[in-house]
Amino acid sequence: MDLLVLGGTEFVGRAVVKAALERGWKVTVFHRGRHAAPEGARVLTGDRTGGAAGLTALDEGRWDAVVDTWSAAPGAVRDTARMLHGRTGAYAYVSSRSVYGYPTPAPLDESAPVVGADGEDYAAVKRGGEVAAQRVYGDRALLVRAGLILGPDENVGRLPWWLGRIARGGEVLAPGPWELPLQYIDARDLAGWTLDAVAAGLGGAYNVVSPPGHTTMGELLEECVRATGSDAVLRWAPPEVVLGAGIEPWTQLPVWMPPGEDHETMHGGDVGKALGAGLVCRPVRDTVADTWSWLSSLTSPPPHRPDRPPVGLPPELEREALAALGAA
Structure with a gap:
């Protein structure tokens, strides 16, 4: 596959890039240039906080899938999703289980109520990113709701x-x-599952974290x-x-x-849906x-x-x- 990673130089994004390269995929990384991308990736630079002017490096090109690790104001997800629509087959947004309303008793599955998307706290901006991706890609938007993430490059x-x-x-x-x-997820297991999911054409929300008591x-x-x-x-x-x-x-x-x-x-999150879609936790x-x-x-x-x-x-x-x- 030909993959575009928005981010891709730190922790989860870096794990996604490394995993894709290990599979022999072609990988393009779009980032601000503050950190070196993994060797073997094609690099494009820009600033997603700068609106359309910061995205000019993405004006051309087609990809089979996009993985977006953005965790700030959701307008950046909106702008890139719109810009890439029609030029990529799938859009995976690495979100968070923080989007669920609090408190939500266990077991918490993907049908649990979510927070509003209009605030500025972490949960709201992650939910805003989900909404932005879904407005452009609909059911094809893959929402990777990660929990606690650990592993190398943390x-x-x-x-x-x-x-x-x-x-x-x-x-x-x-x-x-x-x-x-x-309950946590190794960044490498998160990356591997996400790549499997976009290759399989999955969409919708998934809790991606280890089973309770892992x-x-x-x-x-x-x-x-x-x-x-x-x-x-x-x-x-x-x-x-x-x-x-x-x-x-x-x-x-x-x-x-x-x-x-x-x-x-x-x-205490319910991860049956992700396990059924192939999630394996080391x-x-x-x-x-x-x-x-x-x-x-x-x-x-x-x-x-x-x-x-x-x-x-x-x-x-x-x-x-x-x-x-x-x-x-």
């Missing part, structure tokens, strides 16, 4: 933070319970210890100890949410080990998206929580 910092912290060793605050189920908080952190070869000792703390120390779930302790409504919404051990190998290969700090706040637990907060745990 530029948000969640799994890299845990790996870095555990690599330093010593007592590590491990937010429990150990058996807390997690791994647990305990297994994830133990695999971090294994991958790094660290002497770290995981000190498992009940949620009330973590929260009582004033620690913020998800941001200061990446990935983790205590049991309850937030956790059910994030980690073991957490592979995701963790490959992410550590990637981090270890870097000669500079890992990438971080400028539109996302830093994640991680300040050392002083960790010490206070560990002290409280020891006194409990």
